[in-house]
Structures are given as C-alpha cells and as structure tokens.
Amino acid sequence: MRDVAIVAFAQSDCVRDAGARNEVELIMPVLQEVYKQTGINSAQDVDFTCSGSCDYQQGAAFAFVAGVDALGAVPPIKESHVEMDAAWALYESWLKIQMGQAESALIYGFGKSSPGELPIVLSQQLDPYYLAPLWVDTIAFAAMQARVMLEQGLITEAEMAEVVARSRKNAANNPHAQLKGDVSVDELLAEPEYESPLRRHDCCPISDGACAMIICTVEKAKEWGKPYAVIKGIDHRIETHHIGSRDLTQSISTKQAAEAAGVAQGPVDIAELYAPFSHQEIILRRALNLSDDTKVNPSGGVLAGNVMMASGLSRIGEVAMRLINGEGKRGVAHATSGPCLQQNLVTVLEAQ
Amino acid sequence: MSSSAEILSQAFTLGYTYTRSTGPIVGQFLTALRDRKMVGIKGSDGKVLMPPVEFDPVSAQALSDFVDVADCGVVQTWSWVSEPRKAHPSDKPFAWALIKLDGADTPMLHWVDADDAAQMSTGMRVKARWAEKTQGLISDINGFVPEATALSEDYQANEAEEPITGIDSPSYLTYNFTAGGATARYLAELKKGKLVGQRCPSCENVYIPPRGSCAACGVATTDEVELTNKATVESFTIVYIPIPNNPIKPPYVIANLVLDGANISFLHLLSECKNEDVRIGMRVEAVWKPEEEWGYAMENIQYFKPIDEPDVPVEEIGKLKKGGR
Amino acid sequence: MAQLAAVVGVGQTKYKTKRGDVSIAGLVREAAQNALNDAQLTWDDIDAVILGKAPDMFEGVIMPELYLTDALGCNGKPMLRVHTAGSVGGSTAIVAASYVQSGVFKRILTVSFEKQSESNAMWALSNPQPFSPHLNAGAGGYFAPIIREYMRRSNAPYDAGIKVAVKDRLHGAKNPLAHLQLPEITMKEVEDSPMLWEPLRFLEACPSSDGACAMVIANEDLAEQSPGKPAWIRGAAMRSEPTMYAGREQVNPQAGRDCAKDVYKQAGIDNPRKDLDCAEVYVPFSWYEPMWLENLGFAEDGKGWELTMSGATSLLEGGDIPWNCSGGVLSSNPIGASGMIRFAEAAQQVRGEAGDHQVDGAKTALGHAYGGGAQFYSMWVVSSEKH
Known part of the structure; x- marks a missing residue:
C-alpha cells in the first residue's frame, strides 16, 4: 500500500444546538478552511470528494444532497457518500488513491443532532423486530x-471517572x-448515577457541527508544499449484531482492525479514540494494546464533544494535526459505529 | 447582510407505521410469543440463541432448528433508567436487562419492572410478565418481573391461529426543526409579502428561494435582492394524482417558474386558466393570500395566474441575464 | 494503476410489490446467497461486504448494515454502506470494485436492496419538513416538466415514451425475475392508461418493488480461476452536480455527459452505439430512454427518439443496440437496488448468462444509474474480454 498524506483538517466547534444553520451553512466554513490550508480554491x-452523514439525525431524507450545494460542483465532480461516519468516507477515498484513480480527495462529515432525541433516534438502528420496537436506546x-x-x-468506577477528568x-x-x-x-464520583451504573458525565454530549479533511499522494503533498502526516495503515471491521453473542468486555472488531492496520508495528505516541462512553475508552485502549506512554485523547475526545458522523473523521484529523505539529511521531485514530462499539475503524499515522 | 436572522423553529414528526414481513424464523418466534411461549434457535455450534436469529453470527449459516425455552431466567447485566423517556415501555423507572432464559445459551434484551434499582442485581431470577392481550410482537412480553412476583394470569384467549408473517411497527420520531439562516431570512421577508432572493457574490446569479449557497460556486450568498411578483413559465406538468395531505384537487398545474430578476426556477401552482392553455414561455404573476393569513411559508402565494404580456421566447427563459434581467 | 477486477457471481431476488415471505435480512440474504452460489463460493471466501441502499426511511431501519451484518456473513470483516440517492446501486458496485482494484482485497461481496413495501415510496422520498420551500408532487412532478421541455426541443412524437414503455415490458416478460410481467402489453394500453403527471402516463412510470441484487467481485487471479465466465470491469465512473443552480441544463445534464465520456475513455469506446453490444440504463420514466440516448452519446442531441422509434433499442425487434433487455427500471424498481441491477444485468449479458433476454454474442455492455434531481451518475463498462 502506498502512503497517503493528510494535508489539511478543519472542524467546527462542537455546539449543543447549531440553531439556524442548515447543512450547507455548517459545511461551508470547514471546507473553506481546508481549501485555505491546502492553498486550493474549491x-x-x-x-x-466523499462525505458521511445520516438522514435521521435531522429527520430528512437526502441530507447529503443539500451538502453538494456547498461544494461548487460545477462543472460536475467525482463524488460519493456513505451513510456512516465520515471516517469511512476517508476509507473510500483512500481506496481511490490506492487504485490510482485519484491523487487527492476532499472528505467531510456533518451532523445536526439537536433537532431530534438522539438516543431514541439511534434505537431505530437496532434489529427491527426484536429491539427497535422496544425503543432501547444507546445509553442503555x-x-x-x-x-x-x-x-x-475489569474496570472500576474511579477508572471511569479518571477518563472523564482527563477528557x-x-x-x-x-x-x-x-x-x-x-x-x-x-x-465526579460524588455525582448521582444517571442511567446506572453510568453517570451523566460518563456519556458523551450531543453536538452539532462538521469537519473536513484533504488527503493526497505524498507526491501531491510535496507539489502543494504543505506539511503533512501520512496514513500508514487503515482498516475497519464489524461484528455480530446479536448482542447476546458478543463478549461485551472487549472490542474484537477493534483488535482485528488494529492488527490489519499495523498498530503494533511501532510505539504509539498519540491516540484519539472514539469512545462515546468513559468505560469504552478503557475497552479500546486494551483492544489497541496501548501502553501507558501513549497520550490518549489529547483533544478531550468525544466525551468533550461528539458530532455524530463527523467525530470519527475528527479523531483522525486530530492525530494528523498533532503529528504535523510535532507532538509525536506515530499515532493511532479510531472511529466507531453501532451499539457497544459494533463497528470500528483504525488508522495508523506517522509524522514526516 | 441586510437583515438580522430570525430563528424559525417548528416541531414535526417523522413517522410511519411500517408493515414488516417477518420471514419464517422471526415469524415463528413472534407466533410463539402470541401463545405466551418462548422459543430459541440452535446455532451452528449447537448453542441455543435467543431471540432466534435467522443466520448464525459465526458461521453465517441459515438456522432453522427451534428449541423450547423457559419464560424465566437470570439477569446477566442491567441498567437502571431513572428518567424514562416518552418512547420507553414504562413510564416509571425501570431496568433494561440482558436475560438468559433457562434453556438458552445467550441472553436476550428486554426490560424489568422493579420497584427500584436496589431490587435489581446481576444473577437475580426474573420471569416474563405476559401482556393481557398478545399480538405476536416483542412487546407481548410486558417486561420481566422478579421471579417471586405474583402475577394474575387473567389472559385474554387467543383466537388467531394463523402463524405470524407480518407485523405493524409504528416508528414516530419527533424533531424540532430549525430553518437554515438563508431560509429564515427568506421566509421572514415572505411573511411581509416580499419575495427576496440572494445574489452570488461570485457569479452574480440570483437565487430564490435562497439555499445558503450558490450551488455552482460553493460560496455563501448574502446580498439580498427584492424581486417582483412576475414570472415566466419555464416548464410545467399537469398533475392528475393527489398530493398526500394536500387539499388541492387534481388535475392541477405545477410549473417551474423563473421570477423576473432571478436565475433559477422554483415549483408552484398555476391557476385561473385552462390547463390546456398553459405553455412554456407564458407570463404569470403571484396571487397572494389575504395578508392576515401570511406566515413563514411559500403558501402565502396561493398560486400564480397568467397575465396579459407577450410570451418570453423560449431560448431566453433558461438564459436570463446575470444579476437579473 | 488500478488492478483488474471482474464480476464472478451475480444474484438477484424475484422482484415483487411486496416480498411478504421474507424479513429484510431474508431478502438481502437471498440475493447474496444466489451470488455466492453463482460463483460457487462460500461465506468464508468473501473478504469484505459493501452495502448500498436509498434512504433509510423506506424501511425505518437506520444504518441497516449494523443489523444486516449476520445475514451477510460479515462478522469480523469490513462492511461499508453507500448512499448516493437513486444512483446508489451503481455507486455501491463501483465502491465495491475499488476494494479489489486497489489491491487491498481479493474478493468481495456487494449487495443493494430496498424493501419498499415496508412503507410508502412517496412518503419515504418526500416526507415534508417545516419551512420546506418546495411544493412536492412526487418524483413524477419533478421530472415531468423536464420531459416536457425535452419533447419541445426535440419535436419528438408524443408516442416515443409509449414505445419505450411497451418495449421494456416486453423485455421484462423475457426475464422471470422482473416485477411486471406484461407479455401482452400494447401501445394502445399504455396510451389509455391514466395520466399521472402530464405528459407521463401510469404505464410510462416504474413500479414500486421489493428486491435485492448482489455481486461477487474478484481480482484477476481469482477471476481467472472462477468456474463461470467473468465480466471484466473495463471502466467505472461517477459524477455529481448540484440539484439546482443558475443555468443548469436539466434535460441533458452535464454530469451524465461527463460521466459517460470518462467511462468510455477508460474502456476504449469511441462510438457507444457501435462499440457496445447492449446497455442497461436507469429509465424510471419512459421518456428517459430517448433523453439518455442523447446524454450518453448513442444519438445526436434531439435525435434520441429516432433511435427508440426505429426499434434500435429493442431486443425483440432485432435492434443493433438493445437497451434494458432485462425489462429495466420500468419493469422492476426496488430503488436502492435498481442501479446495481443495471450493473449486474450488464455483467450477465457479457457472461452469456442473461437467459431468455440474452443479446447474442454480447461482449461489451454498459451499466448506468442516476439519482437525485438527475444529478448523481454512476456507470460501468463490463466486457467478456480482459483488455
């Protein structure tokens, strides 16, 4: 596999309610920012170009179609969309570069969760006969x-609180x-339980926002003359939806993705993990076999702000920017989807 | 930017009662529930999976070997919902739990009706509390209860004998939708009886309704341009089928209209003319509802009607001058 | 450079208004299992699964790839979900191909589906939101004015659409999987069918179907070892443009023209009418055949209807460039799968596996899909020949 460079990344503030901003109005500022960082116009x-979003967040079919209005896609462009976190849009773009069909790609993710009752909305991503009709939510x-x-x-409440305090x-x-x-x-431990055994702070907040990234071949990054970090490995895996058949104490699909992405092939200085709940950060650290020397979630992670459909890509962007800024030499980023970390994507990045 | 943005929010429900066909495996489980019985399915490794899945999680093989399972078992883990949500199956605090039924090898998810969190523990025994009237739904189990709980078994007899092959699954989600900035400004003007579009700072084309950006250039549109009530028919269709939840009676004309001074068309109704007289290039103008009925909606304009002006040559309609004609 | 990849297995369900005999998982599985059987493979032979469908509101299952993991034997494997509106079936095939063409995977499964009978297509595609500036009259209400403009420009006879409606249904009668089976259909019957969105009549519009389509795509080595004949992917392209922008050409959209040029260039096609043996093109409303004949370069601007009227696109009339031998979208339309069905049927033609609707000796075929406001395009060219 050839190295792929991340040359630009931008994210909006994570806000509880973006109010009077539609998809286009959320996306445009982060696009303009990555264009500026790269020195391109559109x-x-x-x-x-590839994006990630979910129609049900706002409750409107074809949210991504409006997103195209932000791109300046005249003349027409090569463009695609995943109904997933934009980390998977990055994966699709990475494949395009691997196969030589693209030298560069723009990736963006956006989510406006504020209009709906997110945990209840997400209950409808579960088995439609056995689970969704009970409205069992993600927090449960x-x-x-x-x-x-x-x-x-395997964990203590104090360890969970430590994750939150560090975030x-x-x-x-x-x-x-x-x-x-x-x-x-x-x-934190003095706080009352919210959905026992979780306290409110063990759960990520609900946020609106967007993020964008530009990736390219190393040759193109040099041509653009911009600093970059490189993707050395990337892989994603899913596991069974039958919750009773899963070992909830570990994340097997994260382990599988980490192995395929080559996480263990060197020390990890920085890791950004998409752990929407405090205990899941511990599960993920173990699945990735991170040592105590790894700086985990230096941004605060998604416990500090979680733009669904963008947060996974933001984890990768956070690591890339920190490597570019010299905060480390090698990093790992993780993205997730589904109940109890059902689906996971792992990226290994290196500074240049 | 000429006017400050008003924030327009409105609740709406995204909902449908889905008509799901279950297939034989899910159907057999739901049929058993209707009879207040539990069945599991044997996985490829011989373990009994609950609830019965159609395909083995490990081998991916299609499964079909049903096994009777008890309607009582052991809580393997649980969470306590101290503030139930409206959609939840209980309006007083309750537990979600993974429950391993006697005779099954994997736990299933359901809820437990307990007095308080202190009554819950991993390892506790619970039993299904069957609904008074069962229908072949997962909610035929009206939650589980601690095994010692006395239950009246005053059930309604089930007359249906046909196996379950389909279920109605209501899914109604409520949202509080907030209009985007460009839309909010446009609608605020519309409420005052004005049609105000936005001009692209780059290509100078005028958009109405504005969508927040010039889609061609990918830049925000901010300059506002007030347009007239007059428009040209770019194309149209005569619709013979009713729009769901719309009082307009077919056949009616929907036209792509380009307002004078705009560079883009929108769809609206055409009336006060014979449907067969409508033609591309025809000149029309907006007929507004009475002022007291104006809201934040394009429906403030009831429809467009023909006016006595010569048709616009076809080749000019799609190619209006930039910045308005 | 992209590595060679080929379709080595195709599986479809029977298309029907309502597949009341299966769950959502059962529907998807049926197509996937048929594709594996066709390729003589088992679940263990698959490295990744790429799933496509149109809006989740059709079935009310959000991101259904999570629930469908087990039906698709994907536990422990990569799973990706594509959604590019109506073009999604085609886009999904292209994304799936890139898993192999990148050299990262050897053999993958791709599946697209829609179980439209779980809800109502008109509702799912256009549930009204507050402050929505658009008057909504369904997909027909959007496309009918564009068709009217085509008729004006091209001076096409009023019955060119009727001819397509008959031709595709007669093709569909040769395809046992097609939803509509109308072997006796006549021009008069179509003309007399109720007007829905003038100029579109009921029988000039696609049905609403349940169904799924799947393909196994393998790299060069594995494709050569495959027991069946492979359909080599000779070119694949996608293009998008915004729904509305000032000066947009809606009748003959630039995104479609650009996409066709791109895919032809990759496949070495100079003259699509001559160099292709047949095409499976997304025609949900009859008039889109003449419109796409022009958009895709099979006919000069304004002349697409002449090809249609001459019988050139009819298999049964012995046309030189049959379009939609499977019956097309006018005969079966599970929206999320419709694009992939076009891609898969193109593959079946060049594999010689199209049964009663086979074009004799077909070597090279086009698969085409479009979506949104005729703004998203995906196309591929497959061939029995590697180069």
Missing part, C-alpha cells in the same frame, strides 16, 4: 456493558470542545 481542485446498551465490566472487576482537562486546550474544565475524580 472541490474542483481535488480528484474525488452502554450502561449494561459498563456493568459487566465493573462486576467482572475535561485535555479539552481545556481544545477551542472546539463543548465540555471542558478541571474536575477531580472525587467530584
């Missing part, structure tokens, strides 16, 4: 998973974060 200047699944971990002695602390340096600040483990 989507016309890349070979391929995560809470049951956390309880298994706690009762088997809030790291997010203090992230201008886009929604939740940030200094809070101690003891203070």
Whole structure:
C-alpha cells in the first residue's frame, strides 16, 4: 500500500444546538478552511470528494444532497457518500488513491443532532423486530456493558471517572470542545448515577457541527508544499449484531482492525479514540494494546464533544494535526459505529 | 447582510407505521410469543440463541432448528433508567436487562419492572410478565418481573391461529426543526409579502428561494435582492394524482417558474386558466393570500395566474441575464 | 494503476410489490446467497461486504448494515454502506470494485436492496419538513416538466415514451425475475392508461418493488480461476452536480455527459452505439430512454427518439443496440437496488448468462444509474474480454 498524506483538517466547534444553520451553512466554513490550508480554491481542485452523514439525525431524507450545494460542483465532480461516519468516507477515498484513480480527495462529515432525541433516534438502528420496537436506546446498551465490566472487576468506577477528568482537562486546550474544565475524580464520583451504573458525565454530549479533511499522494503533498502526516495503515471491521453473542468486555472488531492496520508495528505516541462512553475508552485502549506512554485523547475526545458522523473523521484529523505539529511521531485514530462499539475503524499515522 | 436572522423553529414528526414481513424464523418466534411461549434457535455450534436469529453470527449459516425455552431466567447485566423517556415501555423507572432464559445459551434484551434499582442485581431470577392481550410482537412480553412476583394470569384467549408473517411497527420520531439562516431570512421577508432572493457574490446569479449557497460556486450568498411578483413559465406538468395531505384537487398545474430578476426556477401552482392553455414561455404573476393569513411559508402565494404580456421566447427563459434581467 | 477486477457471481431476488415471505435480512440474504452460489463460493471466501441502499426511511431501519451484518456473513470483516440517492446501486458496485482494484482485497461481496413495501415510496422520498420551500408532487412532478421541455426541443412524437414503455415490458416478460410481467402489453394500453403527471402516463412510470441484487467481485487471479465466465470491469465512473443552480441544463445534464465520456475513455469506446453490444440504463420514466440516448452519446442531441422509434433499442425487434433487455427500471424498481441491477444485468449479458433476454454474442455492455434531481451518475463498462 502506498502512503497517503493528510494535508489539511478543519472542524467546527462542537455546539449543543447549531440553531439556524442548515447543512450547507455548517459545511461551508470547514471546507473553506481546508481549501485555505491546502492553498486550493474549491472541490474542483481535488480528484474525488466523499462525505458521511445520516438522514435521521435531522429527520430528512437526502441530507447529503443539500451538502453538494456547498461544494461548487460545477462543472460536475467525482463524488460519493456513505451513510456512516465520515471516517469511512476517508476509507473510500483512500481506496481511490490506492487504485490510482485519484491523487487527492476532499472528505467531510456533518451532523445536526439537536433537532431530534438522539438516543431514541439511534434505537431505530437496532434489529427491527426484536429491539427497535422496544425503543432501547444507546445509553442503555452502554450502561449494561459498563456493568459487566465493573462486576467482572475489569474496570472500576474511579477508572471511569479518571477518563472523564482527563477528557475535561485535555479539552481545556481544545477551542472546539463543548465540555471542558478541571474536575477531580472525587467530584465526579460524588455525582448521582444517571442511567446506572453510568453517570451523566460518563456519556458523551450531543453536538452539532462538521469537519473536513484533504488527503493526497505524498507526491501531491510535496507539489502543494504543505506539511503533512501520512496514513500508514487503515482498516475497519464489524461484528455480530446479536448482542447476546458478543463478549461485551472487549472490542474484537477493534483488535482485528488494529492488527490489519499495523498498530503494533511501532510505539504509539498519540491516540484519539472514539469512545462515546468513559468505560469504552478503557475497552479500546486494551483492544489497541496501548501502553501507558501513549497520550490518549489529547483533544478531550468525544466525551468533550461528539458530532455524530463527523467525530470519527475528527479523531483522525486530530492525530494528523498533532503529528504535523510535532507532538509525536506515530499515532493511532479510531472511529466507531453501532451499539457497544459494533463497528470500528483504525488508522495508523506517522509524522514526516 | 441586510437583515438580522430570525430563528424559525417548528416541531414535526417523522413517522410511519411500517408493515414488516417477518420471514419464517422471526415469524415463528413472534407466533410463539402470541401463545405466551418462548422459543430459541440452535446455532451452528449447537448453542441455543435467543431471540432466534435467522443466520448464525459465526458461521453465517441459515438456522432453522427451534428449541423450547423457559419464560424465566437470570439477569446477566442491567441498567437502571431513572428518567424514562416518552418512547420507553414504562413510564416509571425501570431496568433494561440482558436475560438468559433457562434453556438458552445467550441472553436476550428486554426490560424489568422493579420497584427500584436496589431490587435489581446481576444473577437475580426474573420471569416474563405476559401482556393481557398478545399480538405476536416483542412487546407481548410486558417486561420481566422478579421471579417471586405474583402475577394474575387473567389472559385474554387467543383466537388467531394463523402463524405470524407480518407485523405493524409504528416508528414516530419527533424533531424540532430549525430553518437554515438563508431560509429564515427568506421566509421572514415572505411573511411581509416580499419575495427576496440572494445574489452570488461570485457569479452574480440570483437565487430564490435562497439555499445558503450558490450551488455552482460553493460560496455563501448574502446580498439580498427584492424581486417582483412576475414570472415566466419555464416548464410545467399537469398533475392528475393527489398530493398526500394536500387539499388541492387534481388535475392541477405545477410549473417551474423563473421570477423576473432571478436565475433559477422554483415549483408552484398555476391557476385561473385552462390547463390546456398553459405553455412554456407564458407570463404569470403571484396571487397572494389575504395578508392576515401570511406566515413563514411559500403558501402565502396561493398560486400564480397568467397575465396579459407577450410570451418570453423560449431560448431566453433558461438564459436570463446575470444579476437579473 | 488500478488492478483488474471482474464480476464472478451475480444474484438477484424475484422482484415483487411486496416480498411478504421474507424479513429484510431474508431478502438481502437471498440475493447474496444466489451470488455466492453463482460463483460457487462460500461465506468464508468473501473478504469484505459493501452495502448500498436509498434512504433509510423506506424501511425505518437506520444504518441497516449494523443489523444486516449476520445475514451477510460479515462478522469480523469490513462492511461499508453507500448512499448516493437513486444512483446508489451503481455507486455501491463501483465502491465495491475499488476494494479489489486497489489491491487491498481479493474478493468481495456487494449487495443493494430496498424493501419498499415496508412503507410508502412517496412518503419515504418526500416526507415534508417545516419551512420546506418546495411544493412536492412526487418524483413524477419533478421530472415531468423536464420531459416536457425535452419533447419541445426535440419535436419528438408524443408516442416515443409509449414505445419505450411497451418495449421494456416486453423485455421484462423475457426475464422471470422482473416485477411486471406484461407479455401482452400494447401501445394502445399504455396510451389509455391514466395520466399521472402530464405528459407521463401510469404505464410510462416504474413500479414500486421489493428486491435485492448482489455481486461477487474478484481480482484477476481469482477471476481467472472462477468456474463461470467473468465480466471484466473495463471502466467505472461517477459524477455529481448540484440539484439546482443558475443555468443548469436539466434535460441533458452535464454530469451524465461527463460521466459517460470518462467511462468510455477508460474502456476504449469511441462510438457507444457501435462499440457496445447492449446497455442497461436507469429509465424510471419512459421518456428517459430517448433523453439518455442523447446524454450518453448513442444519438445526436434531439435525435434520441429516432433511435427508440426505429426499434434500435429493442431486443425483440432485432435492434443493433438493445437497451434494458432485462425489462429495466420500468419493469422492476426496488430503488436502492435498481442501479446495481443495471450493473449486474450488464455483467450477465457479457457472461452469456442473461437467459431468455440474452443479446447474442454480447461482449461489451454498459451499466448506468442516476439519482437525485438527475444529478448523481454512476456507470460501468463490463466486457467478456480482459483488455
């Protein structure tokens, strides 16, 4: 596989309610920002464009069609869309570069979750005969998973609180974060339970926003003369939807993706993990076999702000930008989808 | 930007009662539920999976070997919902739980009606509380209860004998939709009886209704341009079928209309003329509803009607001058 | 450079108004299992699954790839979900091909489906949102004015659409999987069918179907070892443009023209009418055949209807460039799958596997799909020859 360079990344602030901004109005500012970083004018200047979004977030079919209005797609462009987190749009674009059909690509993800009741909306992504009619929400699944971990002695509530405290602390340096600040483990543990055994802070917030990225061949990055980080490996795996057949204490599909992406082939300085619930960060750290030397979620991660359909791509962008800024030499980014981390994508990145 | 943005929000429901066909495997499970019985299915490795899945999670083989399973079992993990949501199956606090029924090898998800979280524990035994009237739905189990709970078994007899092959599945989601900035400004003007489009700063074409960007250039449109009530028919169709939830009676004419000064068409109704007289290039003007009925909607214009002006030559319609004609 | 890839297995369901005998998983599985059987493979032989469908609102299952993992034998494998509106079946095939053409995977399964009977197509495609600026009269209400403009420009006879409606249904009668089976259909019957969106009549519009389509795509080595004949992917292209912009050409959209040029160039096609043996083109409303004949370069601008009227696109009339021998979208339309059916039927023709609707000796075929406001395009050219 050839190396693929990440040359630009931009994300909006994570906000609870973006109010009077439609898809186009959310997307355009981050697109303009990545064009500026790359020194190009529009989507016309890349070979391929791919986006990730979900119609049900806003409750409108074809949300991504409106997104095309932000691209300046006249004359027509080579463009595609996944009804997934934009991290998978990156994967599709990465394949296009691998097969030599594109030298560069624009990827963006956007989500406006504020109009709906997100946990209930997401209950409708479950088995339509056995689960969706019960309206069992995403938080319930995560809470049951956390309880298994706690009762088997695989995690403690203090460890979960530590994840949250570190997220809030790291997010203090992230201008886009929604939740940030200094809070101690003891203070967190004194909070009441929300959906036992989870406390409210164990769950990611709901955010509106967008993000965008430009990737290209290393040759093209040199031609553009911009600093870049490279994707050394990327892989994604899914596991069974039959929740009773899963071992909820680990993330097997993350392990499989990590192995295929080559996470273990070197030390990991930085990792950004898409863990919507505090205990899932611990599951993921273990699945990726990260050592204590790895700086995990220096942005605060999604516990500090979670734009569904963009957060996965943002994890990759966060790692890339930190590598470009010299914060480390090698990093790992992770994205997820589905109940209890059913589907996972792992990217290995290196500084140049 | 000429006017400050008003925020327009409105609740709406995205909902449909889906008519699902179940196929034989799901159907057999739901049929058993209707009879207040539980059945599992044997996986490729011989383990009994609950609820019965059509395809083995590991081998991917199609499964068909049903096994009777008890309607009681053990809680393997649970969560406590202290603030139930409207859609949830219980309006008082309850537990979600993965429950391994006696005779099954994998747990199934359902809810447990317990007095409080203290009554819940992993390893506790629970039993199904059957609905008084069963229909062949997962909700025929009206939650599980601690095994010691006394239940009245005053069930309605089931007369249906046909196996379940389909279910109605209502899915109604409520959203509070907020209009985008460009749309909000456009609708605010429309409420005042004005048609205000936006001009692209790059190509100078005028968009109405504005969508937040010039789709051709990919840049935000901000300059506002007030347009007239007059338009030209770019094309049209005579519709013979009713629009769901719309009082307009067919046949009626829907036309692509280009307002004078705009560079893009929109769809609206055409009336006060014979349908067969409508033609491409025809000149029309907006007929507004009475002012007291104006809201934030294009329906403020009831329809467009023909006016006594010469037709616009066809080759000029799609090629209006930039920045308005 | 892209590596060679070929279709080595095709599976479809029977298309019907309502497949009341299967669950959503059962429907998808049927097509997938048929494709595996066709390629003489098992689930273990598949490295990844690429799934496509149109809006999730059709079935009310959000991101259904999560629920469909087990039906598609995907536990532990990569799964990707594509959604590019009506063109999605074609786009999904192209994304799936890129898994192999990139050299990253050896053999993948791709599936597209729609179970439209779970809800109502008109509702799912256009559920009204507050402050929506558009008056909605369904897909026909959107496309009928564009068709009217085509008729004006081209001076086409009023019955060119009727001719297509008859021809595609007669083709469909040769395809046992086609939803509509109308072997006795006549021009008069189409003309007398109720007007829906003038100039479009009921029998000039596609049905609403349940169905799924699947393909196994393999790399060069595995395709050569495959027991059946492979359909080599000689070119694949996609193009998008915005729904509305000032000066947009809606009758003969540039995105379609550009996409066709791109795919022909990759496949070494100079003259599509001569160099292709047949085409499966997304024609949901009869008039889109003459319109796409021009858009895709089979006829000069304004002359597409002449080809249609001459019988050139009819298999039964012995036309030189049969279009939609399977019956096309006018005979079966599970929206999310419709594009992939076009791509798969093109593959079946060059594999010689099209049964009663086979074009004798077909070597090279076009598969085409479009979606949204005729703004998203995906196309591929497949051939019995590798180069």
